[in-house]
Amino acid sequence: MDTVTIKAKGISVTLDLTVGHIADMTVDSDGRQLKPLHRAPWIDAGETLPPDLPQGTVRLSGDFLCAPFSASDIEAAPLHGWPANSPWDVTASEATSDGWRAVFRLRRTVMGATVDKIFTLRNSHPFLYQEHVFSGGSGAVSAAHHPMAAMRDGGRLAFSPKRFAGTLDAPLEPDPARGRFKLSYPARSTDLTRFPATGGGTLDLTDYRMEDEREDFITLVEADHDGPGWTALARRAEQDLVLVLKNPAELPVTMLWFSNGGRDYAPWSSRHRGVLGIEDGRAAIGHAASIDDNWLKREGVATAFTLGGEVSFRHVIGALPQANGEPPRAIGTASGHMHLTGADGSTRDVAFDSDFLRIGQPG
8 A cells, every 4th residue: 555545524635655745635615626735747657767866756746744854964864854755654544523633654763763644634624734743762853844836827925924035055956057046045035025036136935927937945934923824825727725834933934945847857857847845844954954053043043853752743734715816914823713814805714723733832
């Protein structure tokens, strides 16, 4: 069994057990089937791939746990660590009074820690509630979720309050013979609609445009506020709203990966288009950098979890139908609901487990 599917009323989620990636997520709403998550085009193409690819790239889909995030340069492992590249086992999967709950365990350990992935679905909630638990181990490790959405015709973004956005010292694809980028590196801005662009001028991070062929990576640092951290992506052609939520005390940064035909080499081959990674984490780039001094730590931002005992963090992914192509300007969660306020002042409430993210609870 390479995959396992769990269901509740109005939602189903399939996990690829070979690498721990979500292979499919489907939300049934208003007579439509919404599929908020991406699946790499080469997975089902039956083509021969370069032999040295990490399994997490070979099976790239949906969302997965990175531990560490990026390079595994302390404990030997592929890119994004063993949780993104090796098998998971089902340890529990059963109906609950209001949906379904499943628990998966990574066959390997991370820095000596056992890693569990817990999926919870609730009837008539258009959300996947996730928790990851590290038990035991020693030292420290960075970690992040890696949800990816794909768009046929771009989309508009909105976020919970951020202190600033910053790029790394160098782009992902600096060699023009292999790829291209649009943002300036390194650069920083407190205005997400005016981020420095390579060659001068600015780009609007809240506007995903298909004509901008690029491979860009940028980190958004959460501002101090008392609500959930969130990213909302209104996809134009899909006429829906993809929602990604976190507890900023657990995952203080949101890393955006703009992958829109910006890599020319296999397996990307300029065909990985319209993809946005919304990667909430507690991480710098690479394991060693995350536990050492780094630019985020100097800003007072935590970039790793200390292992030993039990460490856990939670995350939510959802989708709603939406035809106007504009993300909400505000999101609040309370009393079993999510309250969305549109750019035009309109409001909308949907069922949501407002206690799940543990906002404001002592860690």
